Amino acid sequence: MTEREVPPSEMNVPCSAGTGTTAATTSEVWVIAEAGDGGIHESSLEALGEAERLARGIGGTCCAALLGERVSHLIGQLAQYGAGRVYLVEHPLLASYSTDAFAAATGAAINKYRPRLVLLAATPYGRELAPRLAFSLSAPLVTECTKIDLNEKGEMVATRPAYGDAVYTLVRSTAPPPYLASVRPGFLGLGQPNRSRQAELVTVAVDLDSASVRTRVLERIPPDPRTVDVSDAAVVISGGRGVGAENWKLLEEIAAKLGAAVSGSRVAMDAGWVCRDRVVGQTGKSVSAKLYLAVGISGASRHVAGIKNAKTIVAINNDRNASIFGLADLGLVGDAREVLEAINKVVQESGIGAEEVSGLEHWSAVRNGRQKVMIPLGCEPGRG
């Protein structure tokens, strides 16, 4: 065994003794807004609501920092959800997310305007950006918060879940501001937009070097319905006891043609038709699909608890008094097998979903190495 000791001088400078914390901060509360395909990301809007509350508490302004290439049309949306001032950072290198460019641009903006508190949404991008930003700014960071407060001394006190949400811990940041926190999506709730609100616009010029961006995005792969997490899928077909083992294949076939993810009720899992990860209900996943097609599911409250957020629900059941019909937008009274066969025929004739759902074939060579265990489709391996 080789042993040696690390002299203190070899250590890197820790963040508590970092640079740049000398300048005083203003009483602004910022949200780093994430621009997505359909406007501002919902989690960023949730964070704006929290930021507005905090800004009111310290008599400051709720601000949003908007980064992108051509994103000025999104300023209105930020204003509606509470931003009093929008810092607009536009640069060709910010067209798509890269940690290097975004961390540099956001860090420059924060260093220039010195907000007291900066909130991010704990989305995949936010999780990647927040620690790097915190370190470069020497700012204390608390990730995945469910509640954020500033105490009478102006320190940040954040609540965050740990140990698989078994405990919630209060974390107090003792270093001087700026403080950084990322908020967990879906926990704070979206406020009501106020369409009459306007935001003051501040344009921030940043100087970015294309050589500093060290990653290159090759492609963005849309979700494969066969493997996508049920709670993420846009279209879900779910089967219950009424489908039966002999018809399950048919259900999967239709799902493949419609580009839908297959899930099941608890009964379907107990019968071995779907795996544990694809059970919808109180003890399983909860779906937020655009279309939820329930076949042979009566609608017990334990199952319904998982489908409350589905936009459109279509139910097929042979019991005309099944409770799922009370919830469905369209209810079909009929035998699951007959209706499924008829649907399959119609789908085949009209050629819906003729194109094969693109898989990840080019990746198969990468994966085949040590993978010996056959995993049912869509079951993500957890603990070994």
Added chain:
Amino acid sequence: MEIIVCVKHILDTRLPVAIVDEGVVAQKEPWPVYVLNPADRCALEEAIRLRGEIGDCRVTAMTVGPARTKSALAHCLARGADKAVHLISDESARLDSFSVASLLNAELRTRDFDLVICGYKTEDDGAAEVGPVLAELLNIVQITNVVKLAIAPQDKTLVAERKLERGYRQVVSAGLPALVTVDSSICQPYYVTRRAARFSEKGMDANTTTVIVQDDTVLAFGPSVRQVTGVAPPRPRPKKIEQPDADMSAADRLAMAMGIGAPKKSTERATGDAEGLADDIISFLREKGLLP
């Protein structure tokens, strides 16, 4: 090619955890059970798979923690790691992510490496901070939440597929050296028997480097920038506020804007023969714009 895997020994979160002191989480009965963090286990398994592909490659497991974390490294060696590095710090429970990353950085700067693999997040604290901060300290590229990984050793590049939201994936390429944090869905780790782990623990001194982090070195970081002050009850999930959206009819949206409230669901119920029902469902979906 050198691959470094950073691992953490955590309390097994499958067993009930209790809050003992202010902000200190522990297991009381019958005794605390520590395991290798599941995502880190997958990170190591992935490193070993890459070693098999590349050939000339060594995998080193590295951890920061008190003496008990030796068993985590024994587990890593039993899994197939070539070497282990133990940064012994009795204060590690008090260290925050930034200090842990600084310790790892100090050790990594004394070594050659091409790739650092970490678990995306631990199951205990789950801050997902050490990886990105370590990348920042080492001034290398980071790619988080990776579910597929391929390396071209001759070009010194890697291609990784990472998870985004709602099932979207992104394929990213970057040059080496790089830091990658992997999701536990990247691979199915092998089961390591207790006997194998014990066997590797016996002979592990030969390929383990131990670095004693002096206690005053740890304290040289100054007081922790964060303090865990207590335990709060869970915040209830928010009630869903109905909002007008593009899928609603103009009349419904107008009604909502005027404060009449969200429209009630009205279930259409269709009966008849199977063919008729199938036509009903397809036309309904077309009408809603869910089918072309």
